[in-house]
Amino acid sequence: METIIETKNLTKTYGKSRGIVDVNIRVNKGDIFGFLGPNGAGKSTTIRTLLDYIRPTSGSATIFGMDCHKETVQIKKRIGYIPGDFGLFGHMTGWKYLEYFGKVRGGYDAEATKALAKRLEIKPDRKMKEYSRGMRQKMAIIQAFMNNPDLIIMDEPTSGLDPLVQQTFMDMIHERANEGTTIFMSSHVLSEVEKVCNRVAIIKEGRIATEEKVEDLRKKSGNVIQVKFTDAVDPEAFRMPGVTNPLRQNGYIRMTVSGNMESVLAEVSRHKVAEISIHPMTLEEIFMHYYEGAK
Ligand SMILES: Nc1ncnc2c1ncn2[C@@H]1O[C@H](COP(=O)(O)OP(=O)(O)OP(=O)(O)O)[C@@H](O)[C@H]1O
Ligand SMILES: [Mg+2]
Structure with missing residues (x-):
């Protein structure tokens, strides 16, 4: 089985305080992987490290077998991701925002992007700061899906979405997974993770408490x-x-x-x-x- 994401004793300390400790996870090709944990457990820290937004204190992480820090430029061409912070993009219109991320990825599919915007019922012509929270989240989803990536990494993708849009989003995930895209997403909405994910890891106080197939976790529990x-x-x-x-x-x-x-x-x-x-x-x-x- 092809390994898509692998972390080895990934550790991040913020000054003296814990971020994550010895995180070992492996995501295989085709997985819809749910990353769960209470507030402050270390989900965003792990995801930011994978995306090279922050550097680990020790340990390492690879995506497609490439080092998440040294080869982040090559990695980003093949992934879609939802960055946690939209503050930086407020002045851009939706289209500019998509264009910007398109460039980071070495291009994106304009037709597919329009189709995504239509499906999520949003017009990318306004400034990002003028959108509501749910609308910004829709833009982030378009941005993560638009370049037909091999892997999509998302930190709480459904936060702020109304139930109808959440359903559309779940359908989109299933469709992509059927086409061979690997999905890695953190979430607090367990019913949603249960519906869509085949594997989960639970992180607790910075450490992985369990990583398993959803069906095995259920059997054991x-x-x-x-x-x-x-x-x-x-x-x-x-x-x-x-x-x-x-x-x-x-x-x-x-x-x-x-x-x-x-x-x-x-x-x-x-x-x-x-x-x-x-x-x-x-x-x-x-x-x-x-x-x-x-x-
Ligand atoms: N920039 C930072 N400086 C100091 N500590 C930080 C920083 N970012 C995160 N932390 C700490 O690292 C730990 C993990 O935080 P993280 O944001 O990864 O949690 P999370 O699982 O994403 O939580 P949530 O569900 O609330 O989003 C927390 O104890 C948090 O206080
Ligand atoms: Mg978080």
């Missing part, structure tokens, strides 16, 4: 059981191996169970059950599980 009993039952009765955090919530007892469910179900059946549901953890629940584990 177990089930959520929610039970309503006819009589009062102490959630502590379910504190047993494999069970995390049995809690009472709105009259239900809720817990996550990894591995065998028999002993939990045996305990459940000792009481009168009014209602029960069991479902595999969603990515959101898995994420909360990792996130809470950090505290």
Whole structure:
């Protein structure tokens, strides 16, 4: 399998404070890779390092086998990306902004760009600073997709987009992935990542907590059981191996169970059950599980 992005013990410290620590990730050709983590975890720092906006303190990163710092010019010709900061481009019109990034990439497809603008229902003729947040985000998406790149790197691409546009954007990602483009995106919107990504990495306090196929993560992470009993039952009765955090919530007892469910179900059946549901953890629940584990 062809490796598209690889980081080796990528570390960035800002003065004395942590940015990222020993980040190792590998993104393969064709992946739609979701990069998840709470605020301040290190997503943007990792992405800025990949794009050579900042230099790592130690460790290294490659894209298409080329060094992210030394060969950034060659790399940028083959990638599309959404830079975090639009402040610099405020005075440019939308078209100028697209032209500017087109030059960085050694050209872009004008027809494809027009088609993208039409699809996202935006006219690139106004100054960037005059656009709303969502409109600027649309411009950034056009800019990332316009040169038919082999890899698209995006830091929270859907922030500020309304649900309809988010859906269009998800369709665009699927289409590109089907054509062989590799996608790397950070996000806070877990339901969206769950819909679109085949692999995810979760970053927590600057370190990678897990990197896996979405389907493996789900398999490993177990089930959520929610039970309503006819009589009062102490959630502590379910504190047993494999069970995390049995809690009472709105009259239900809720817990996550990894591995065998028999002993939990045996305990459940000792009481009168009014209602029960069991479902595999969603990515959101898995994420909360990792996130809470950090505290
Ligand atoms: N320019 C900077 N100077 C000092 N510290 C910084 C700087 N940029 C980021 N950091 C620190 O690095 C850590 C990681 O920040 P980063 O922006 O990468 O997080 P993030 O995962 O993108 O968070 P968010 O979800 O809020 O965007 C944070 O603790 C942050 O305070
Ligand atoms: Mg960020």
